[in-house]
Amino acid sequence: MPELPEVETVCRGLAKIFEGETLTNIVLRRADLRFPFPKDFCKLLTGKQIINVSRRAKYILIMLRDETILVCHLGMSGSFSVFYENIPPVHKHDHVIFFTSNRKEIRYHDPRRFGFMTLTSQNEIEKHPIFRKLGPEPINPNLKGAFILELLKNRVGPIKNILLNQSVIAGLGNIYVSEILHKAGISPNRKAKDIKKLQATRLAEAISEVLSAAIKAGGTSLKDYRTPLGELGFFQNEFRVYGRTGQNCMKCIKNVEIKKIFQANRSTFYCPQCQR
DNA sequence: CGGCAAACCTGCGAGC
């Protein structure tokens, strides 16, 4: 489900719900998601006030007053929902329930359990194995053509795969990489190191424009994606290539069909005419 | 170091 624009939208929703609240109780309905919960997970969070909610790449960072940081990754199918009243029965895949001082109940739901939660702190986050390896944020005033060229230098793999590598740029996912490459007019098969300055500049612009537009649309709701407040995203209405196999390219004047290929076991959609 | 397939897990739609 969630790529950067969805995670950003979820963060903004969680910020409204969580900021200033104190966690009065946390219930784990199983001992693990993708990984086991850290020892004393509930104990270390209970009774603490939430100061703010932010994002690094596709990770949600929930900062507590004592500088503990609750790190959440949504994997492929994770979601948060808030309930105030008329609280529905707990679902099979509601794995974590947070109760707050203002009688809110926030549930983490994740059927595939590719998501996870862990704890770190303000002091340790930069050294943390997860964050140490991450590349720069894609929505970033420094991410211009020259910087992109630097990141792609010596990278032999196809640009599609390199852009999905979180240690190169942190936060791009499968949908948005297809959309970005289409906007930039670059073939997903192009070797990353062969990208020239002009195209790197276009790529930088496309990254920024596509992600900003997607955040503005509240992300993409393909199946069941919702914000914590239950709102849908609408960026799927703005797709140019993703899921449009066999339909006409919206940039080409002549009729050219969007193609679907597989790269590193993930689907890629592109126009063979205007992406070179 | 890079690249690739497979693994993690469940749900859903298509096809038989």
Place this chain on the structure above:
DNA sequence: TGCTCGCAGGTTTGCC
């Protein structure tokens, strides 16, 4: 109706 298969928004691991 019910089975099997393939596929899905992410990331890590192990092998070449």
